[in-house]
Amino acid sequence: MDYSKFINPHASQRNPSLIREMTQMLATAEPGTIFMAGGFPNPEMFPFESVDVRVDANIQVHLEGSALSAALQYQPTLGYPPLRDELKRLIYRDHKPPKFDDMDGLVTIGSQHGLSGIFGVILQNGDPVVVPQPVYSSALAIMDPYRPVYLAVPEDSLGMQPALLKSILDKWSSSNSHEQLPKILYVNPTGTNPTGAVIPTERKREIYQIAEEYDLLIIEDDPYYYLHFEEDDPVSFLSMDTSCRVIRLESFSKVFSSGIRVGFAFGPKPIIRQLELLTQHTVLHCSSLSQVIVHRILEQWGPAGFTEHTKKVKAFYRNRRNLMVSAAEKHLTGLAVWDVPRGGMFLWMKVLGLKDTYQMLMQRGIKQGIMLLPGKEFMPDRSITYPYVRASYSVASHDDIDKGEVISARTALSSYIY
Ligand code: PMP
Numbered sequence: 001m002d003y004s005k006f007i008n009p010h011a012s013q014r015n016p017s018l019i020r021e022m023t024q025m026l027a028t029a030e031p032g033t034i035f036m037a038g039g040f041p042n043p044e045m046f047p048f049e050s051v052d053v054r055v056d057a058n059i060q061v062h063l064e065g066s067a068l069s070a071a072l073q074y075q076p077t078l079g080y081p082p083l084r085d086e087l088k089r090l091i092y093r094d095h096k097p098p099k100f101d102d103m104d105g106l107v108t109i110g111s112q113h114g115l116s117g118i119f120g121v122i123l124q125n126g127d128p129v130v131v132p133q134p135v136y137s138s139a140l141a142i143m144d145p146y147r148p149v150y151l152a153v154p155e156d157s158l159g160m161q162p163a164l165l166k167s168i169l170d171k172w173s174s175s176n177s178h179e180q181l182p183k184i185l186y187v188n189p190t191g192t193n194p195t196g197a198v199i200p201t202e203r204k205r206e207i208y209q210i211a212e213e214y215d216l217l218i219i220e221d222d223p224y225y226y227l228h229f230e231e232d233d234p235v236s237f238l239s240m241d242t243s244c245r246v247i248r249l250e251s252f253s254k255v256f257s258s259g260i261r262v263g264f265a266f267g268p269k270p271i272i273r274q275l276e277l278l279t280q281h282t283v284l285h286c287s288s289l290s291q292v293i294v295h296r297i298l299e300q301w302g303p304a305g306f307t308e309h310t311k312k313v314k315a316f317y318r319n320r321r322n323l324m325v326s327a328a329e330k331h332l333t334g335l336a337v338w339d340v341p342r343g344g345m346f347l348w349m350k351v352l353g354l355k356d357t358y359q360m361l362m363q364r365g366i367k368q369g370i371m372l373l374p375g376k377e378f379m380p381d382r383s384i385t386y387p388y389v390r391a392s393y394s395v396a397s398h399d400d401i402d403k404g405e406v407i408s409a410r411t412a413l414s415s416y417i418y
Contacts, residue, residue, distance in 0.1 A: 001244055003270040006183050006217055011121035011274050020280040024076040043069035053293055059305075061296040071292035077280045079107025079264075080291035086298050087250070087264045093303060095236050097266075099244040105266040106275055109286045110258070111223045111251035114265035114275065116142045118219055118247055121274040122184055123148065128172060130185040130216065132160040134348070134378035134388070136193045139186055139221065150380035151182060157339040159192055159199035162206035169214050185216040190234050191224030191344020194378050194390040196321075198228050198342040201235040208240050216245070217271070223251035223263070226310040228343035229318045244268045252294060254345075255313050260290045317345060317394070323401050324393035331405040335412045336389070345394035348375070351412050356385035360415040368414075370407040 004012075022037045029035075051068060053061040063071050070080075078084055088105050097103060108114040115138075123129070123146045131139070133152035143150075151172060153165045165185075173181055187207070189199040199207070211218050220237045228234060238248040247267030252260060263286075265275055279285065298306060324347050325340055336349040351357055358374040365372060375388020389408070396404055 001268070003268060006122050006271065007274055008122060008124045011278065014274075014277045014281065016277055017280045020077050020284070023074060024078060027076050027081045038074065040074055043072050046072050048072060051289070055297060059297060059300045061293055063292065067292070071289045073288060075285050075288045075291065077106070077276050077285045079286065080288060080295060083107060083291045083295035086295060090303070090306070091238070091248070091250070091264070091266050094233070095239040095248070097238050098242045102244050102269060103267055104269045104272040105264055106272055106279065107286045107291055108249070108263040108265050109261045109283060110253055111221060111249040111263040112138060113283070114249040114263055115139060115219070115221055117275045117278050118265070118271070119143055120278055121271070122217070128180065128182040130165070130169070130182050131380055132187060132192070133380055134194055134375065135186070135380060136188050136221065137377040140380060152380040155192070155195055155197060157197060158203060159189060159195070159197035160187060160203075160207060162203055162210060165207060166210050169210065173214070181214065183217060184219060185211050186219045186221065187237070188221045189237065190222050191227045191341065193224070193344060194346050194373070194375070195339070195348040196341025196344045196346055197339070198230055198234055204235065204237055205240060208237060211245060212243055218246045220246050220248045222248060223254055224344040225250070226255050226313060227317050227345065229314065229321060230342060238266070247271055255310055256294065260294065262286060262290050262294050320345070320393045323398055324391065327402045327405040331409045335409055345392055347391045347393060349389045349391065351387045351389060354387050354412065354415055357387055357389050358385065360411060361389065364414055365408070365411045368407050368411050370404055370411060372408065
């Protein structure tokens with residue numbers, strides 16, 4: 001594939017940073033190589049004697065001496081090499097990408113960093129972009145300043161609908177020149193934020209084929225991959241990527257820690273190289289300490305231990321989902337409708353008989369003691385009103401979930417009489 005058409009003129013002007021390139025070379029340099037190229041501060045002057053992290057009685061991280069120095073020092077932009085290797089192994093284990101050798105990975109500061117970086121190297125002002133509707137609000141927030149034309153593909157309970165994707169693209173391409181065709185299809189396939197859908201494999205295959213037909217890069221933003229409630233793990237777009245067009249964004253935020261800020265972008269080498277250059281010049285790299293801690297824990301867990309952990313996470317969220325759905329059934333039946341989430345941490349509801357949940361939630365909801373997100377946030381076209389609400393069931397206690405739905409019902413009811 002020729003990736004040059006995907007790289008915007010701004011990104012294609014970006015030169016590598018020699019210091020960052022040499023830092024990368026140092027990772028594989030002959031032992032004993034004297035490094036005087038970088039502006040590395042001397043770790044002897046860092047005020048840390050040791051760092052200890054305890055997961056449980058068996059899994060602990062103790063850093064001192066040279067291991068601690070590495071964890072406190074600059075690292076290559078692509079990532080702390082042992083973590084990057086481990087994450088590539090995990091990608092291979094879980095997705096077996098057909099074009100694995102033509103792809104590369106960069107440790108990101110969570111998937112949001114990967115997302116903004118990828119959009120930053122591809123998008124140009126006014127570009128058409130394919131997105132699901134509704135769509136992750138912070139993806140819109142990154143794209144909005146480019147004033148793109150959102151080719152919004154409505155979702156149903158199983159996520160983005162291939163037949164609608166095809167007809168939207170056919171229509172667009174019949175009335176626009178070749179240069180005005182979209183380059184990106186953004187999708188958040190597992191436990192979709194905000195709808196909780198999990199796109200089934202067959203649907204993904206159809207979407208993938210359409211992406212091939214229209215030569216689109218698929219940005220597979222999948223931070224809830226381990227938070228689905230299905231029998232089998234989803235088959236990712238990456239795992240069906242025979243033409244090397246998927247950029248997969250992984251995140252440790254939902255299963256490890258959202259504050260530790262570690263994710264992984266994996267995709268075609270030329271695109272990851274562009275993300276690397278952008279990262280070289282902006283944030284240099286993801287926190288070394290975070291990367292070392294994640295690596296040490298993954299190393300001690302081993303692949304089986306990691307899977308054990310993600311199973312626990314899934315069970316926890318499945319239980320929360322069930323609590324949320326029962327509370328909604330109890331208090332909101334007749335006031336709202338929803339699909340039972342198949343993954344993720346959100347219940348997406350349509351409030352019946354109401355045009356605008358924005359007013360309902362921002363004016364009356366907060367006063368009554370409930371904060372929920374109005375559906376408008378997730379809509380590519382925010383110039384009109386919407387009857388949707390997104391409720392998160394991840395952190396509220398059992399009692400609060402129930403109470404929250406009681407207040408939601410009261411808020412919805414009070415909205416009808418305004
Ligand atoms: N993508 C989606 C769909 C999300 O819901 C989130 C978190 N809200 C992110 C990306 C960003 O996650 P992080 O940067 O913490 O990995």
